[in-house]
Amino acid sequence: MKRKALYRKPLATTGSQAKKSEQTRSLILETALELFTERGYEETTMRAIADKAGVALGNTYYYFRSKEHLIQGFYDRLHELHRETCVPIIQRERTLKGRLLAVMRQILVNMEPYHQFAGVLFRSAADPHSPLNPFSSESEAVRKESVEWFAEVLKGTRVPADLETELPELLWLYHMGIVLFWIHDRSAKQVKTRRLMELTVEIITRLISIASLPLMRPLRKSAIELLTTLRQDVA
Amino acid sequence: MKRKALYRKPLATTGSQAKKSEQTRSLILETALELFTERGYEETTMRAIADKAGVALGNTYYYFRSKEHLIQGFYDRLHELHRETCVPIIQRERTLKGRLLAVMRQILVNMEPYHQFAGVLFRSAADPHSPLNPFSSESEAVRKESVEWFAEVLKGTRVPADLETELPELLWLYHMGIVLFWIHDRSAKQVKTRRLMELTVEIITRLISIASLPLMRPLRKSAIELLTTLRQDVA
């Protein structure tokens, strides 16, 4: 299994020392991800990871507080991959629909290799007490950046003014919903998720474009009130 | 902590024998639920449950294949409580909005005592490989019944014909979304979820009532296509 080496988190320490520990950390994470994708999360023991990486069991716990935190490492990498691939798309595509479609498509492409063990990822993400929970403070940085991308997706397109502040967060939430469906998707190469995504992007762009009509005003009001309530909890 | 004794699953065996084993099963589940709500799921050991229930450790495994399966027991009870409380509501309330509001309110009331350990419940539910996953075959019976209640909620109200078959499943999905939010809701007595629910019920009933307008036809078409795709995966 080939993977781009995306993980690097240059710490503010002096040169080679920091580099060494960063290498060990990276080695452990790399090994863990390999084993996870090979034989699954539950089937991979911490001892096996330590063995294959050639370090002591205790050492893996020095770098990752728990087995779950290894998933957090995966999460971070995936996020970085999303950034590298999605930002150019936003610059290239000029319409809302074109951008949203291309970005969502790219996200699905990026995640595809990890479909088999993504269930575990979400299992943790769903637990309100887990650091992996996308609403948790630990995930705040990543979440904020993602929401900003969706703000970029909207930039320069026609959107009702009162919706403008709420929409990026809503699109992020939508994207989480698609990921949730993807995790449960058993169809070959997750074609169903792709179809679902294409249809919902169609609906969303339509909804946004008719949202300005006077007929829709009371509905839009309710929706905005709703989003304000929702946001208080997310932020 | 008081709780209605709702669990009974009369097996097709002869009288007192079956009753006895059913009592033991019930006792174990009851004890487990008590400890879970008292001190949390992770903090409750299988040994502690066995001790407090006054049975041998092995016996708890005789009745419940794993610690997770105890949650399934909780799930079943909650569902039965929902049935007992929601069916009368549907008979009493006559409008769509009134029914949906009252049913959703009741569901939140029923769940309230379990908010603290509900996270774990959902943690398992989110795993596509877990039997607790609401889309799994093990959960099919419960899911089907829930969807039927939502069909009852719609019965006798004005709904566009082409949406009629899809809406019950969609409302069930909506209710799952509310539960998801509720799990993550940290506000006192989960008032935020309640507010969110009230606002979304408002939006949903509005959406349904304007869905028949000619202007909305293309949007409704897309939505129905989407739901058909979605259903193939759920069913």
Added chain:
DNA sequence: GTCTATAACCGGATAGAC
């Protein structure tokens, strides 16, 4: 078929020495 008692296994997590 229902239940007890006890020991053992396995793997995630921790403590503390170097």
Added chain:
DNA sequence: GTCTATCCGGTTATAGAC
């Protein structure tokens, strides 16, 4: 930072009693 030893708890196995 790295290791070894140990703990802890979910789970399994066994052997026997009613």
